[in-house]
Amino acid sequence: MDLKQALILIFAGIGGTLGFSLIFRMRKKLIVWSLLGAALTLGVYVLCLATMQHAFFQNLFPALAGALYAELTAKLTKSPATQYLACAIIPLVPGGGLYYTMYNFVTGDMDAFHTQLTQTARVAAGLAVGIMLISVLMHQLRRHSYRELAKETDG
């Protein structure tokens, strides 16, 4: 992948994030934070595309970066991390993969169906594992988790 392609990917992805920030009715003042998050995620993604082969790892590291960014921004702006996370990873979400998987299923092209299914599952697993690792980490850092609260109220 050359530099021009990488830049197109990054800027088009940021455009997608801008669109989805509006669709998700994010507060106008916070949109700039989600765009920065998308820039970070996409930057890491482009680096991973250039250096790694497997779709799981190509998506794991951007998800780690995006989720960590979302948590830190949430602390900074005192608002839920979910919104920054959703907006930052939306360009990587395997919408295309999911569509092509089902499309090949409908048209009966089973070889392409299997390829797309595997690829989509890898992307989804990479993103989800990345997000989960960060949320487990943040959960440990929190002083009073709600599982503890549940135990406490259990008496």
Next chain:
Amino acid sequence: MSEPSYPAAQVLSLSMDIGKSMIRCGAEINRVEETVMRICHAYGMQQTDVFSIVSMIVGTTRDKQGEETTLSRRVYSYATNFMQLEKLNALSRRLCANPVDPASVRPELDAISRDPVKLHPTVCIGYLIAAAAFTVFFGGTWKDALASVPIAVILWLIGSLVKVRGMSKLFVTALSSATAGFLAISFVKLGLADHAGMIMIGNVMLVIPGLMLINSVREMLCGDLMSGILRLLESLILSLAIACGFAVPILIFSAGGISWI
């Protein structure tokens, strides 16, 4: 504690309505369960058990007198609305810090959660920006990006049917993708755009439940198996409907032996 104690039913009812509103604007399940639990705890409830899936919340709480109450809430539709989620989050934090009379919070909660799926022009603008950007993202030209703008507006209008007329989400999804497919291929036939496939995939990103898929896997990894499975199933069925919708124009146009993709 010096603060007055409120009956379990009143506290649980308020906290579960907040939880329901949170699901309706797209919160994750563990956040909803945590919120209900924390609010009940802040009001001095002795024990609270909450279970939630995307379409239902069930909760039982016991107050200091040992009185137990169980309530449930059914959630029919949800759409992501972060502005509302933020307000609900702020409200529940405030309640946890300062548990005021539940009845006095009602008007505020109603004001926040009134019509979360209301049509809003901001969403329409978001649709066209996202469609154009994703068309380029997946390799389309600037002409393709321009062509996907009117399709995005039409998708927004059709999507509004669900909210206004209460039509089946599955049917409307299939209908919108069939329409988008027809328009994309027509634009290419008329010479207004270069790649029908790129325009389609740019618009698919608006309706495909990709984020839902990620959230479902994430919920399953976090132990919310029920919710994760339901979300996974819903995202698969919705994307199947989208694929069926797009298959119609593609099959019709390729019947002449010419591939337009």
